[in-house]
Amino acid sequence: MSDTAGQGNVVALSDLAVCVEQARSGDRRAMSELIAMFREDIYRMVYYRTGNRMDAEDLTQEVFLKVFDNLKSLKDTAMFRPWLYRIAVNRVNDYHRRKKFLSFFVPAGDREDGPEMEDVKGSDESVLDQVIKKEFWREVESFMRRLSKLEREVFQLRFMDHLGIAEISVVLGRGESTVKTHLYRAVKKFQTEEHLIGLIRGVEP
Amino acid sequence: MKNDEHITQDELIMAVIDKTSLTPEKRDHLDACRICGSQAERLGRDLTSLGDMVKAVVPPMRTAITLPEAEVREPARPWWGMRLAYGSALAAALVVLILAVPVFRVTPDNKMEVMYQNILSDAKLMLEIDRMVEDPMPDAWAASYDESEAGEDEDSIDDIVPGGDDLS
Numbered sequence: 001m002s003d004t005a006g007q008g009n010v011v012a013l014s015d016l017a018v019c020v021e022q023a024r025s026g027d028r029r030a031m032s033e034l035i036a037m038f039r040e041d042i043y044r045m046v047y048y049r050t051g052n053r054m055d056a057e058d059l060t061q062e063v064f065l066k067v068f069d070n071l072k073s074l075k076d077t078a079m080f081r082p083w084l085y086r087i088a089v090n091r092v093n094d095y096h097r098r099k100k101f102l103s104f105f106v107p108a109g110d111r112e113d114g115p116e117m118e119d120v121k122g123s124d125e126s127v128l129d130q131v132i133k134k135e136f137w138r139e140v141e142s143f144m145r146r147l148s149k150l151e152r153e154v155f156q157l158r159f160m161d162h163l164g165i166a167e168i169s170v171v172l173g174r175g176e177s178t179v180k181t182h183l184y185r186a187v188k189k190f191q192t193e194e195h196l197i198g199l200i201r202g203v204e205p
Numbered sequence: 206m207k208n209d210e211h212i213t214q215d216e217l218i219m220a221v222i223d224k225t226s227l228t229p230e231k232r233d234h235l236d237a238c239r240i241c242g243s244q245a246e247r248l249g250r251d252l253t254s255l256g257d258m259v260k261a262v263v264p265p266m267r268t269a270i271t272l273p274e275a276e277v278r279e280p281a282r283p284w285w286g287m288r289l290a291y292g293s294a295l296a297a298a299l300v301v302l303i304l305a306v307p308v309f310r311v312t313p314d315n316k317m318e319v320m321y322q323n324i325l326s327d328a329k330l331m332l333e334i335d336r337m338v339e340d341p342m343p344d345a346w347a348a349s350y351d352e353s354e355a356g357e358d359e360d361s362i363d364d365i366v367p368g369g370d371d372l373s
């Protein structure tokens with residue numbers, strides 16, 4: 001590992017497709033630019049699915065390494081964003097499979113249940129804000145558990161990661177109508193989450 | 206669609222997910238009806254706010270993403286460099302062979318044995334030379350003479366090679 005994709009040393013490259021094309025030919029500036037564009041999004045996406053900051057950081061690093069290892073196999077540079085998310089989704093699934101396998105060897109008392117939220121405790125926010133965030137996250141987790149695996153993935157990609165229907169279709173390798181059907185079911189369940197909706201409306205400006 | 210008729214809850218969800226999946230008539234109603242419009246807007250806003258709030262909960266990333274190591278390419282060697290490399294490798298292999306195989310190696314321990322082998326080889330060669338001087342015919346010829354012609358009498362030879370009398 002040599003270069004660090006810091007915020008300061010990144011040269012602006014206007015077009016994403018151009019940037020991807022340059023990164024494909026081994027341009028390290030373009031790679032740094034891609035990291036700067038998507039690192040926060042991918043980190044958040046992974047965090048939503050793991051609830052652990054350190055794991056999310058490690059997985060984000062792994063995602064980008066995999067991206068640059070396989071960038072030459074990407075045929076259409078315009079599809080970079082869904083391709084990136086597809087890699088991230090696969091890495092998260094691997095993570096959960098590995099964790100599930102390891103859980104057979106870890107005593108039940110030592111397991112981590114749900115998101116850690118350790119960084120919320122250490123922040124500068126007021127205790128009330130921290131409590132509200134914790135409560136909110138618990139509700140989100142509870143809602144997610146009510147969804148099927150595909151409903152949850154589709155819902156998260158659409159409303160948390162802000163991907164379009166067509167992009168979600170590419171990420172999950174499913175047809176757009178399948179994506180819409182599962183999204184419909186998830187939103188229908190969301191409408192019944194009165195407590196969660198109450199929290200959302202309570203903090204709205 | 207009648208004026209007092211509103212879109213259903215299912216259609217409302219479909220409108221939030223993908224407005225184009227509604228029929229043009231329903232879309233027109235959604236645009237025109239204040240009640241249906243505000244319901245769709247409300248649901249859309251709840252979902253957007255959910256995304257924003259979840260984003261706010263995520264702790265900031267502390268570590269930087271590092272790029273993979275750059276490939277280090279060695280400069281191309283000239284053609285004679287390759288030949289030199291192969292030649293050196295071959296010479297090294299020969300040296301190893303000579304050192305490894307005991308026949309080629311004369312050490313204080315096997316010096317007498319090597320000398321004895323050389324004397325034996327020389328004596329064998331001299332015997333072979335002496336035999337060739339005495340009997341230059343190949344062994345195969347000598348064998349064929351012994352088997353086919355040793356027992357035949359002089360008459361039979363006369364049949365083949367006529368005597369001096371017959372020529373006259």
